Amino acid sequence: MRKHVVCGILCFCLIATVVISGCIGVPDAEKKLIVVGIGENNPPYGYPDANETYVGLDVESIEWIAKQNGYDVAYLGLPWTGIVENVANGTVDILYCGLTITPERSEIVDFSDPYMIVNFAIAVLPNSSLTKEDVLSGNVSISTQTDGTSHVWTEKNLNETGILAEGNLRPQATIDDAFVMLAEGKCDAIIYDEVTVNSYVARGLAKNIGVIEVNELYGVAVRKGDNETLQMINKGIADLQASPKWQELLDKYGVVLS
Structure with a gap:
């Protein structure tokens, strides 16, 4: 599955439509699409490489989780200011971007179980x-x-x-x-x-x-009340961190957890 950077955000809803229908092609009929918000340039979690393809620890994590659960993935690079609003208003389905769980953000979105400290x-x-x-x-x-x-x-x-x-x-x-x-x-x-x-x-x-x-505890943000996605993400994080893939990703991106 190819990953494409979506830039020049003038209208989030329009761009999200382009990402889904124009940039990644028609998803497998048996798969659902999950639109993932990531920071515009936030290494090592999510960032554009030399080919302007998003890579990073969180990018590869959600790809692994999505594959295990029958989802296709599209990405939307987002400015950090007001980033959680993009989940609340439906621009993206989740934020997987090295996002700290805070009481203020938890009033706007639901968070997964923490995946990093x-x-x-x-x-x-x-x-x-x-x-x-x-x-x-x-x-x-x-x-x-x-x-x-x-x-x-x-x-x-x-x-x-x-x-x-x-x-x-x-x-x-x-x-x-x-x-x-x-x-x-x-x-x-x-x-x-x-x-x-x-x-x-x-x-x-x-x-x-x-x-x-x-x-700080990092978690994945989902829309309030979206329990289906939240349960999928929680199970996916647990499965990923119980698999050899998790240490492989940490090593690949030079992440040492204390």
Whole structure:
């Protein structure tokens, strides 16, 4: 089954129709189609490769789960701001994108059982002499992904406390944009999901100078009351993590779980 990137989101409903009817072909008559929302560029969970095909830990996870349960899959890359609304309004069927389970999001969507526990990490350039203490004392400029939980944490713990000077929190639309900003010297550090930070470290683009323990739970978001999909996802996650495929995917994408 081929995977295609759907870009240039002007009207989510129209694009979702194009993805289903125009980009992946007519699904197998015996299979149902599940439209999966993922972040626009969120390694290692879901991101476009050199061929503009979505790859990643979560992408391959849902493909495995879908195959086991008789589903075809289509993808829709989504901006992070207000991302859960895309499930609530029917633009996508689920979000499988390294999404933290929070009380606020749980008011809008239902979440699967958690499939990962993740902390934040602090990333700096490979040649930087900054320490974790330097960053948390506020003597730097910091980027992260707009409206992500790391953004919320940084605002609460560094901005609202007065530790970080006004203007020194510089969130970006995607985490890849934040790392571009770091590379260009437009921020000193990034606070974000440790798994993602380590994927940039592995490519020589950053170094991890410390972990912030938040123990966030990642889950798959489904529409409120969609118990059929929720049960399928919960069973699929359990089956995947009980199979050799799970460790294979973790190794493939360089994910080390604590």
